[in-house]
Every structure is written in structure tokens, then in C-alpha cells.
Amino acid sequence: MSKPVILTGLRANNDLHIGNYFGALLPIIDMAQRRNKEYQINLFIPDLHSFTAEVDHNTLQEAIMQNLRVYVAAGLPLNDPDVHIYRQSYIAAHSELTWILDCFTGMGEMKRMTQFKDKAKKDDDRVSVGLFNYPVLMAADILLYGADYVPVGDDQTQHLEFTRDIAERLNKKFGNLFKVPKAVQEQHKFFGKDQGLRIKDLADPTKKMSKSDETGKGVIFLIDTPEASRQKIMTATTDSLQSIKPDPVNQPGITNLLDILALLALVSSDYQINPRPLNGYAELKTAVADTVAIFLNDFQSKLKEVDDNGIFNKLEISEKLMNEQADSTLLKVQKAVGLRP
Ligand code: TYM
Numbered sequence: 001m002s003k004p005v006i007l008t009g010l011r012a013n014n015d016l017h018i019g020n021y022f023g024a025l026l027p028i029i030d031m032a033q034r035r036n037k038e039y040q041i042n043l044f045i046p047d048l049h050s051f052t053a054e055v056d057h058n059t060l061q062e063a064i065m066q067n068l069r070v071y072v073a074a075g076l077p078l079n080d081p082d083v084h085i086y087r088q089s090y091i092a093a094h095s096e097l098t099w100i101l102d103c104f105t106g107m108g109e110m111k112r113m114t115q116f117k118d119k120a121k122k123d124d125d126r127v128s129v130g131l132f133n134y135p136v137l138m139a140a141d142i143l144l145y146g147a148d149y150v151p152v153g154d155d156q157t158q159h160l161e162f163t164r165d166i167a168e169r170l171n172k173k174f175g176n177l178f179k180v181p182k183a184v185q186e187q188h189k190f191f192g193k194d195q196g197l198r199i200k201d202l203a204d205p206t207k208k209m210s211k212s213d214e215t216g217k218g219v220i221f222l223i224d225t226p227e228a229s230r231q232k233i234m235t236a237t238t239d240s241l242q243s244i245k246p247d248p249v250n251q252p253g254i255t256n257l258l259d260i261l262a263l264l265a266l267v268s269s270d271y272q273i274n275p276r277p278l279n280g281y282a283e284l285k286t287a288v289a290d291t292v293a294i295f296l297n298d299f300q301s302k303l304k305e306v307d308d309n310g311i312f313n314k315l316e317i318s319e320k321l322m323n324e325q326a327d328s329t330l331l332k333v334q335k336a337v338g339l340r341p
Contacts, residue, residue, distance in 0.1 A: 003038065003039055003040045005147040006032075009044045010025065010046075012045055012047065012064045012066070013055050013212065015221040020153070021074065022197055024151050026267070028151050033075060033077060036077065036083065039149075040084070043084070044085065044087065045087045047060070047088050049088070069303060072311065073299060078310055084321065086319045092323075093327055095137075097330055098133075100337060101139055101166055104169060104170060105133070105136055115155060135158075143163065150163075154196030164181055170333075170336075178329075184196075202235075205237055205256045217235075223300065229292050229293065230293060233285050239251050257284055260288055261288050271295055
């Protein structure tokens, strides 16, 4: 790990959507394309995290493969020797470090995690211990490689803060064990943002767009047909104020549509709508639907061209190297806690 590391992972529980794309995928791929000389890029599949939510075990392998194809279609340069793709479960150190970190983590700390609280509220009995301590596994994912920067959407910032806390806690007790990831504000600045990103559900813009949404009505998946996405956008929930301006409190639906438009315009000048005044919500929705359709067409034609063999070859190289890097951190920790001489 001679270069500083930028790292992130996206679960393969369901198809990825534009929230995942803009919140985590694009920021790391942008760095892999522009700053690859300076950084090691780790874009992995947190496959062990899959079981923290409902998952179809029979199709998980295909879902993992599909996520990897999405990484490549989104522009991840696999031919760069400092860009790595890997599956968490192929690197045993993730699970092993998690157990050690678990033993230095308070129950109260985990109970306070918003994601856990939200999900636990819904169905206490079916909430697994895995969901309860998954921020610890996430901390292990990050600390094993000494990552400085971790692009994530707003919903994961609490877990990032926990990663910093547990790293500092163990560093205090055992000396300099872990590299502490940069503070969240610094991360936002690094990725050119002032705050974390949270794309909202189109049908209910008071909650985030989420892959675990059962209906998928308010979620634009990267593999949606342009017609399906148009339908979702045209029926998006708005308000009765008839004013097109960002106002997250009073107009979350309109603000969300404007955000999506602005994010797409950042990706490519092809996705910039003509600078014409938008008269009314129907025109705004049409502009968003048109822009999203162009984006999805482009993205899906790249997805079709992805070569699976290139992915398998890269996995083999990356997983070997990542095992070496992760094992070296784990050994340091094992020695510090008295498990190794
Ligand atoms: P996951 O798989 O739920 O989501 C993947 C990434 O997408 C971001 N995201 C969003 N961003 C903006 N708007 C949205 N509506 C939206 N929905 C999701 C998430 O914040 C995330 O960055 N625990 C993580 C995966 C993980 C991980 C890690 C990430 C495991 N280990 C280590 C970074 C580092 C998760 O469940 O993300």
C-alpha cells in the first residue's frame, strides 16, 4: 500500500440505481480516471454484507457479477495496475478483523446507528445480529487497507464516523495500528461536494431512493428501460406550490428532480438541457425524463459491451494482492492484541 487508498463498496442485493451511481460509484471512478497516478483505487463487492437484508441466495453470484459489470460500464479502468476489484468474502481478513473490532465496540454505539434503528423499528424479530454489527464489518473493510477516502452516500456517513472512532480507540490502546480515514467534511471537499448526497425516492421524496424498496416505483435502476424510468419520473410526487426552485423542506420532490438534472449535467454536456425556462412541473418532469433516458441508453450500451473474461482476470490479480495487503494489517493487529508472538 505505497499509495494512499480510495475505497468503496456497493452491495449486490438488488440492481444498482442512480443514487448508488451518483453517491458512491461516480466519485471513485472519477478519481480512478483522473488521479490514478496518485492513488490506489479499491472498488469492491461487500458480498458478506448482502445477508444484512433480504437476498435471493440462488441468484447472488449473478448479482455480484452484474455489479462488477456495472463498475466497468461506468468507466472503471481495469487495465490500471493500481485499480482493484475484489469480493469481500474472498479475503478472510475482513471477517477476522471484524471479530476483533467487535470486542472493542459498545452495544450502545451500534444501537444508535440510524440505519439499524430504522430497520429494527419495522420488524424486531427478523432483524439479524448481522444487521446490528454490520458497521463493524464496514470498518474492517476500510481499515484493512488504510483507506484515506471513502466515497459514500449520506446514509453511510455515520458508519464512516464510527470507523474513525474505532480506529482512534484502538490506536490509543495499542499504539499506531490503523490509518484513520479522513474526517467526513474533508472527504466531501476531496470529492468536490459540500455535503453527502441523498437522492430521494420519486414516489416518496421524504425518504432516500433505496434498492430495498419493495415496489421500485420511485427508484430509477441503471437497467430500467428509458420508458420505465419515464413513467416513474412523470408520476413522481411533487407539491401544489407551482414553484421550480430547490427547497428541500417544503418541496422535496421538486428539489430531488432538480438535483437529478444537475447531477446528469455534471456527467456529460450531452445531458444538459437547453437553457430554456421550465414552465410548470410537467415540463420539468419531461426534461428530467428526457435527460435520464439519454443517460440510460448510453450506460446500457456500455454495459452490453463489458467482457466478463476481463473481470475474471482482474479479480484473480486483485484478490491475490488484496489478501497480501489485508493480511499484513491483520497480523499487526493480531500481534498488538496478543494473538501472535
Ligand atoms: P449500499 O450497497 O447500500 O449502497 C452503495 C452506496 O450507494 C450509496 N447510496 C446512495 N447515495 C445517494 N443517494 C441514495 N439514495 C443512495 N442510496 C445508496 C450508499 O451510501 C453507498 O455509498 N455498507 C455499505 C456498503 C459497504 C461499504 C463498505 C461502503 C460495505 N463496506 C466500506 C464503503 C466502505 C452499503 O450497504 O451500501
